[in-house]
Amino acid sequence: QKEVEQDPGPLSVPEGAIVSLNCTYSNSAFQYFMWYRQYSRKGPELLMYTYSSGNKEDGRFTAQVDKSSKYISLFIRDSQPSDSATYLCAMSGSGGYQKVTFGTGTKLQVIP
Amino acid sequence: DAGVIQSPRHEVTEMGQEVTLRCKPISGHNSLFWYRQTMMRGLELLIYFNNNVPIDDSGMPEDRFSAKMPNASFSTLKIQPSEPRDSAVYFCASTSGTGADTQYFGPGTRLTVL
Numbered sequence: 001q002k003e004v005e006q007d008p009g010p011l012s013v014p015e016g017a018i019v020s021l022n023c024t025y026s027n028s029a030f031q032y033f034m035w036y037r038q039y040s041r042k043g044p045e046l047l048m049y050t051y052s053s054g055n056k057e058d059g060r061f062t063a064q065v066d067k068s069s070k071y072i073s074l075f076i077r078d079s080q081p082s083d084s085a086t087y088l089c090a091m092s093g094s095g096g097y098q099k100v101t102f103g104t105g106t107k108l109q110v111i112p
Numbered sequence: 113d114a115g116v117i118q119s120p121r122h123e124v125t126e127m128g129q130e131v132t133l134r135c136k137p138i139s140g141h142n143s144l145f146w147y148r149q150t151m152m153r154g155l156e157l158l159i160y161f162n163n164n165v166p167i168d169d170s171g172m173p174e175d176r177f178s179a180k181m182p183n184a185s186f187s188t189l190k191i192q193p194s195e196p197r198d199s200a201v202y203f204c205a206s207t208s209g210t211g212a213d214t215q216y217f218g219p220g221t222r223l224t225v226l
Contacts, residue, residue: 043219088155
C-alpha cells in the first residue's frame with residue numbers, strides 16, 4: 001500500500017463548477033500538507049500549504065485536512081479553463097529534514 | 113529571477129550509454145532535490161542535498177545512478193549505464209529551507225532510453 005493515495009482521474013468538469021480533489025494517507029506522522037499544480041510539460045508549483053488539521057482558503061482555492069481520517073482535500077470554486085492541470089498532493093513530517101511524499105496526481109480538465 | 117534551470121530539456125539515448133543531467137538551483141537556496149516522475153510511480157525523491165552535502169540518497173535506485181553537487185550553484189545526476197526503465201521526467205527542485213518548505217521545481221528533463 002502506498003503512503004499517499006490519489007485518484008489519477010482524469011476529472012472533466014464544465015467551467016464554473018466546484019471541483020473536489022482528494023488524497024488519503026497512511027502515515028500518522030505527516031504534519032505538513034501541500035497541494036502542487038503541474039501544467040503539461042512543466043514542473044510542479046506550490047499552490048496551497050497547511051500545517052496539521054483545519055482549513056485554509058486562498059481566493060478560489062480551499063484546502064482541508066482531516067487528520068483523524070487521514071484525508072485531505074482541495075476545493076476549487078468557479079473553476080476556469082486555466083485551472084486545467086494535474087494536481088499533486090504532498091505531505092511530510094515535522095522537525096528538521098523530512099522527505100516530502102507526493103501523490104501520483106489527479107488530472108483536471110475544465111471545459112469552457 | 114531565472115528560477116531553477118535544467119539541461120538538457122530532452123534527451124534521447126540508447127541503452128548502455130551514459131546520461132548526465134544538469135541543474136542550477138535558485139541563487140541563495142541551500143537545499144536541492146532530484147526527483148523522477150513516471151505515470152506509474154508519480155514523483156519520487158532520488159536524492160536531497162543540503163549545503164552541497166548529500167543528506168538523503170535513499171531514493172537512488174541503484175549503483176547506476178550517482179549525483180554530485182560540487183558547489184551551491186550546480187548539480188549533476190548521472191546514469192551509467194542507462195536502461196529503458198530509466199525513461200522518465202527528471203526534475204530538480206530547490207528551497208531555502210528543508211523539504212517541507214516551498215520547493216521550486218525546474219522544467220524537467222525528459223529522458224528516453226531506447
